[in-house]
Amino acid sequence: MSLDYTDTVADWTDSAEALLGETVALRRAIHAEPEIGLHCPMTTAKIKAALAGLPLEFREGPSTTGLIAILRPKGRAGDNGRTVLLRGDMDALPMQEETGLTFASTIPGRMHACGHDSHTAMLVGAAKALCARADSLPGTVVFMFQPGEEGYHGAKHMLDDGLLADPAPDAAFALHISPNMPMGAVVTRNGPLLASAETVHARITGRGGHAAMPHENIDPTPIACEIVLALQTFIARRIAVHDPAVLSITSIKAGSGAHNIIPDTVELLGTLRTLSEDTRAIMHQAFHRIVEGIAAAHGASAEAWIDTGYPVTQNDPRAVELFRRATVALDGEDAWQPMRAPMMGGEDFAFVLREMPGAMAFIGAAPEGTDPATNPPLHNTHMTIDERIMAKGIALHCAMATGFLERGFD
Incomplete structure (x- = not known):
């Protein structure tokens, strides 16, 4: 089967929509039991349970409860083609949730106010969708479930533990939701994205x-x-x-x-x-x-x-172009919104991007009927998202992974 965007994007969209219900359920389970820092055992256990039975190789290190899941191509000996990394962060913030959601945090003083619960759930969904087509993958996919993004250097710890050494990814991609961007918009830029x-x-x-x-x-x-x-x-x-x-x-x-x-x-x-x-x-x-x-x-x-x-989160222009092509194929030209200037927030995916080319993009998750400009932002006790965006996040992860495995940055 061809893995060109124009041929497969509808398939990824259909697969992602079929997975939305269980993705929402996982996100809500993680949201209700937020964990902080490098050790998030309840979250890791939920990920493992969701991925049980899939053709994945798991890897863990001594410094964190982070989890690497590797999907290798089937039926290939010797050269296994390119390797691509997809990353989702897992940890929450030390904040008291005030959203009033039915699945709000059950742990006082902790809240998923930065969307990491949705990042994890989307990456699990992408793993399921890609595993379903393992026979046709032209390379290896590494799923990086990372704790300790909120100031704890979780990505660096996982790198130092050697979890990304074999196979060493040829490129890395990450998504970050935003309640202050229109639903479905994909926003990023070449060069420095975050400070x-x-x-x-x-x-x-x-x-x-x-x-x-x-x-x-x-x-x-x-x-x-x-x-x-x-x-x-x-x-x-x-x-x-x-x-x-x-x-x-x-x-x-x-x-x-x-x-x-x-x-x-x-x-x-x-x-x-x-x-x-x-x-x-x-x-x-x-x-x-x-x-x-x-x-x-x-x-x-x-x-x-x-x-x-x-360090600075530095996007490779070739990876940004891959994001653009995938976004346009999924939702048309209007969904792609280049960012005019960097943001001065920080992000520890920067440690990964120092080791390999890649990019991070924001994906708009403003709840229906709200004004993105005035919605409670990330790191706010009232922050919420439109959970339907997770289907697009799954499809975009899959399109990015297969697109890179098939053609690299060409």
């Missing part, structure tokens, strides 16, 4: 004392304020607007609560986002230099450190 994301810290140490006699002390509070403003000035005057950086100081902690005591120390906490490794390196150097230099200029001392986070 690097890391946490910055500073501790300014002066000499505390009576607030009525600041000249006898070294007050770290105005020094900290000067540092915050200097960091913003550096970005405004020294960082090119076409290769931007965002540095937001989100917490300033100082003092005992008394109105008449100058504290010894002030602590700063914030986030740094960039869209290139060059600007990332410049901002790392500048952060240390500005914090330490301004403190020293006032006779204080300072420590500055950065928790290295996710």
Whole structure:
């Protein structure tokens, strides 16, 4: 059977629609029992149960409860053709759900507010659909069920555990739902899609004392304020607007609560986002230099450190073109919506895309009758999606996988 989009897209759509009911049921089961971080055993168990009996090879590592499922082509000896990776993340957020859904979180303080429950369910659906046609696949499909996306470096842990080493994928693709994009729209771009994301810290140490006699002390509070403003000035005057950086100081902690005591120390906490490794390196150097230099200029001392986070999520233009062709074949030209500018959020699929070419795309999931522009966004306690979008997600996963296996990036 030919695996050209024009010949098979209707088949993938039909297969995905047939799987929608069980996909919704799986998504709701995961949604009701959200798990956080690198260890999501209940979610992994649900995935294994849903995939039981399929011709898949399973692989797990010591660092996470992530799961790799491998679908190898049947009836081929020696060269098994190309290998493609499809990824879905599994973990939830530390938030109290306020959606009022009948299948809302049953665990206080945890919620699937970023759509990872739907990502996992769609990837399970794609595995089922592709396994049903295992006899005709021209290569290997690796399904990556990954925990720890929300700040825990889950993808990096799975890579470091060697779970993607054999077979090594030739390309990787991922989907991310969005309640703020029209239902069914597929949105992505060439090059940087999402920013690097890391946490910055500073501790300014002066000499505390009576607030009525600041000249006898070294007050770290105005020094900290000067540092915050200097960091913003550096970005405004020294960082090119076409290769931007965002540095937001989100917490300033100082003092005992008394109105008449100058504290010894002030602590700063914030986030740094960039869209290139060059600007990332410049901002790392500048952060240390500005914090330490301004403190020293006032006779204080300072420590500055950065928790290295996710790199830039860099889409390969060839992979984006594959997304475009698959989307148009599924739903027509109107469904394809190129993204004009990157988003400054972070995503640990970036670790995968550093190892192999590929791309991530957003898929619109605005509930029927709602305004995408005003819907509760990702990471909001009221975030909901139109579950029907999962059928398109399944079909798009399948079209991307088979399209790449058949032709690569040609």
